[in-house]
Amino acid sequence: MGVMPTALERTLIVMPAFNEEESVAAVVREVFATVPGASCLVVDDGSVDQTYREAESAGATVLRLPINLGVGGAMRAGFKYALEKGFANVVQVDSDGQHDPAGIAELVERLDDHDLVLGARFAGVGQYTVRGPRRWAMVVLSSILSRLTRTKLTDTTSGFRASGPRAVALFAQHYPSEYLGDTVESLVIAARAKLTVTQVAVAMRPRAGGTPSHNPYKAAVYLARAGMALFVALIRPPVALREPVVSL
Amino acid sequence: MNTVTYVFGIIAALIALAVVIESLRRHHLRERHAVWWLLAGLVALVVSVFPDTLGWAAALVGVTVPTNLVFFLSIAVLVLVSIQHSGELTELEAETRTLAETVALQDLRIKELEKAVADALQPRRNP
Numbered sequence: 001m002g003v004m005p006t007a008l009e010r011t012l013i014v015m016p017a018f019n020e021e022e023s024v025a026a027v028v029r030e031v032f033a034t035v036p037g038a039s040c041l042v043v044d045d046g047s048v049d050q051t052y053r054e055a056e057s058a059g060a061t062v063l064r065l066p067i068n069l070g071v072g073g074a075m076r077a078g079f080k081y082a083l084e085k086g087f088a089n090v091v092q093v094d095s096d097g098q099h100d101p102a103g104i105a106e107l108v109e110r111l112d113d114h115d116l117v118l119g120a121r122f123a124g125v126g127q128y129t130v131r132g133p134r135r136w137a138m139v140v141l142s143s144i145l146s147r148l149t150r151t152k153l154t155d156t157t158s159g160f161r162a163s164g165p166r167a168v169a170l171f172a173q174h175y176p177s178e179y180l181g182d183t184v185e186s187l188v189i190a191a192r193a194k195l196t197v198t199q200v201a202v203a204m205r206p207r208a209g210g211t212p213s214h215n216p217y218k219a220a221v222y223l224a225r226a227g228m229a230l231f232v233a234l235i236r237p238p239v240a241l242r243e244p245v246v247s248l
Numbered sequence: 249m250n251t252v253t254y255v256f257g258i259i260a261a262l263i264a265l266a267v268v269i270e271s272l273r274r275h276h277l278r279e280r281h282a283v284w285w286l287l288a289g290l291v292a293l294v295v296s297v298f299p300d301t302l303g304w305a306a307a308l309v310g311v312t313v314p315t316n317l318v319f320f321l322s323i324a325v326l327v328l329v330s331i332q333h334s335g336e337l338t339e340l341e342a343e344t345r346t347l348a349e350t351v352a353l354q355d356l357r358i359k360e361l362e363k364a365v366a367d368a369l370q371p372r373r374n375p
Contacts, residue, residue: 043352065352069345077349084353177345 007108009037011162012087014078016071017095018045021054024095028058031093034101041081042095043074051095071159072182076175079163083172090171091162099160103202107162115167115195116187118153119160119202133219141226145187149197157183157226160202167195170241176233180226185233192238257296265289281336284329291321 013031017024024042031040042055046068055062063077075092082090089111093099103119110117138157146153157180163171170193176185190197268285271277277285295302295318306314 061356063352063356065348067344067348069348073345073348076345077352080349081353081356 006037007089007111008035008105009039010088011038011091011104011108012078012082012085012089013038013040013091013093013104014075014082015040015042015055015060015093015095016045016074016078017042017047017051017055018068018074019047019049019051020095021047021050023097024051024060025054025058027093027095027097027101028055028060030097031101031104032059035104038104039087041078043078045069045071045074055095070177070179070182072175072177072186075182076171076177079168079172079175082168087168088165089162090168092159094159098205100203100205103160103200104162106200106202107160110198110200111162111164113196114198115164116190116197117162118155118158118197118199119162119204120153120155120199121158121160121202121204133216134222137219137223137226140223141184141230144230145184145191148188149191151196151198153187153197153199155199156187159183160204166241170195170239173242174239178229180229181233184226184229188230188233189239193241195241254296254299257299258293261289261292261296265293281332284325284332288322288325 013035015024015027015031028040028042031038040060042051042060042062044052044055044062044064046065052062052064063081065074065077069077078092079090089108091104091107093101093104099119107117107119138155142153142156145156159182167190170190171186174186174189176182176189178185187197265286268277268282268289272279272282302314302317306312306317309317311317311320
């Protein structure tokens with residue numbers, strides 16, 4: 001007899017957290033304060049500190065992985081939890097406070113007509129900038145992935161993203177745990193499974209733990225690893241989305 | 249080749265085979281991991297007992313120095329086994345990942361169930 005739940009009430013906010021005891025509680029509280037009716041799952045990715053207690057004290061549900069699986073591993077566990085509990089959408093938010101929860105509502109809104117919505121950091125909002133070789137790497141990556149997903153993407157390595165029901169079902173099975181796999185390869189997987197992708201400009205705060213590196217050597221390594229991730233993603237056979245049986 | 253090297257070759261091959269077979273017997277090795285080592289041990293035994301087979305095989309594939317064929321085959325087997333092991337490692341990691349997810353999801357479920365049970369019993373204890 002209840003009122004039809006809103007899209008945000010059917011959304012699970014998943015925060016992968018690895019040794020984030022200093023920031024996770026504040027981020028969880030901010031999410032609850034910013035997004036009315038939100039459900040928040042912190043995936044404690046094998047932390048050795050008090051991340052678990054901090055997140056729980058802030059009111060989040062905490063899924064505790066016994067070993068460290070990386071962001072992709074933590075997210076797949078989150079997608080599985082969402083599927084099990086019947087959530088329609090999943091929004092990934094970093095637990096270090098880098099992502100502004102104010103953007104969540106807008107990401108979820110765009111899920112009405114897209115399966116996957118990326119929160120892009122360079123699309124005009126906020127002051128997040130990256131220069132030099134690292135920026136070129138991101139531009140190359142974005143142009144290739146834009147072509148693949150048939151939409152203009154400017155920030156493909158953003159970890160701030162919303163997944164609709166089809167993406168949740170796909171990612172609960174296939175979400176790579178390798179470095180850049182959770183961002184770059186997951187986009188390729190989504191595009192190959194014929195999911196629709198779009199991006200929304202979001203403001204990004206500077207990371208709590210320092211600024212992104214502008215060291216050219218590190219940028220070159222980053223470019224190589226991104227190229228590797230993309231290459232591997234492209235030579236793998238596409239996975240099909242097993243459409244859930246829709247009862248009318 | 250004198251008798252000492254001849255016997256030495258045979259003993260080396262026998263020791264290699266014995267180690268593999270003993271490992272299999274003690275469940276220290278599974279068949280699919282042992283098959284390459286068994287094969288290599290058998291070939292080594294045949295070649296050490298009948299050294300002429302090596303010369304014959306080398307001539308057959310056009311290798312001038314027969315020992316080069318031994319090196320080539322040995323390296324080939326080592327590379328293939330390494331690739332197989334990397335593959336198995338990847339598979340194990342994927343399985344570990346799935347198990348870790350399942351454990352975490354069940355842990356959470358147990359905790360929620362325990363809480364629900366405790367809540368249900370609460371009123372009876374404190375009427």
